[in-house]
Amino acid sequence: MRLVIARCSVDYLGRLTAHLPLATRLLVVKNDGSVLVHSDGGSYKPLNWMSPPCTLVEVEPTPEEAEAGATACWIVQNAKSDDRLRVQLHEVLHEHSHDLGVDPGLVKDGVEAHLQKLLAEHIHTLGEGWTLVRREFMTAIGPVDILCKDASGATVAVEIKRRGEIDGVEQLTRYLELLNRDPLLAPVTGIFAAQEIKPQARTLATDRGIRCVTLDYDALRGIDDIESRLF
Incomplete structure (x- = not known):
């Protein structure tokens, strides 16, 4: 630097x-x-x-x-x-x-790390026929939380946050720009997933063709039975 x-x-x-x-x-x-x-x-x-x-x-x-x-x-x-x-x-x-060396990347807090693990285990919650490629897919600028395939076989990169803000959308945008240079992966689309997504972040993501998904932590843990809810 x-x-x-x-x-x-x-x-x-x-x-x-x-x-x-x-x-x-x-x-x-x-x-x-x-x-x-x-x-x-x-x-x-x-x-x-x-x-x-x-x-x-x-x-x-x-x-x-x-x-x-x-x-x-x-x-x-x-x-x-x-x-x-x-x-x-x-x-x-x-x-x-000064050469800062290779950065280990952001260490996620417990909730984000657990969300990543749960979503990887239940990748079908993003769509029927979806399959996991791997968690922490490494790129030159850091690891993508989840790399998966949709039902058609197209590659999808998923960025997971506890609270989704503009910085997270920018981070996913950088990953997508890099991943789409790889002919073995392209075209790669993105999903911005969080327990809560700020309106500004949702607007920016939509403008960039990134799908937003609100994660239900309890449902992923299997504690919250969605079908039995009264409201």
């Missing part, structure tokens, strides 16, 4: 345009190719970013940029579209690179 604190301006060009005027910011370049631009506020969200796959090339600033004070320029180009970031560096205040 490369961390750069610099006075810079940033322009995002592509499906839309956005401009960040000159200010001191944190630039994060990850080994997966992603580039994030942070300010000293706004919580964890970057001001702008480019998701992998993308490439970063450092070039000389144009005469106009140099006249305005830029000493270097980063061009971050998305590999699948015309979207790109142009970062004009005016002054680098700090720079450090």
Whole structure:
């Protein structure tokens, strides 16, 4: 991971345009190719970013940029579209690179881990004729909770959360993007499963073609007999 604190301006060009005027910011370049631009506020969200796959090339600033004070320029180009970031560096205040190694991934809490185990054991609850491929299917960016096949034999990736929020949908989206590059698996669709799914997360998932499933923990455990409920 490369961390750069610099006075810079940033322009995002592509499906839309956005401009960040000159200010001191944190630039994060990850080994997966992603580039994030942070300010000293706004919580964890970057001001702008480019998701992998993308490439970063450092070039000389144009005469106009140099006249305005830029000493270097980063061009971050998305590999699948015309979207790109142009970062004009005016002054680098700090720079450090460090290899973080392989991340073990998020350790799920007891409920999420148990939900994953129960759903894998009862994968037919997602649909008749569905079959389990495996739990914790490893990818280059972490394990997919459940990889399974639907009744037609198509591959489905399932992300399980106790509480389904936007971050979980984003996580599943990254997995799907990676899995769909594998010709042996593609096309891969997604299911976002949780005991509770926030409306914003459901909207985002639906927009991305991801099916949302609300999990009944007690029913999966076999404690709650759904057929005998009065209401």
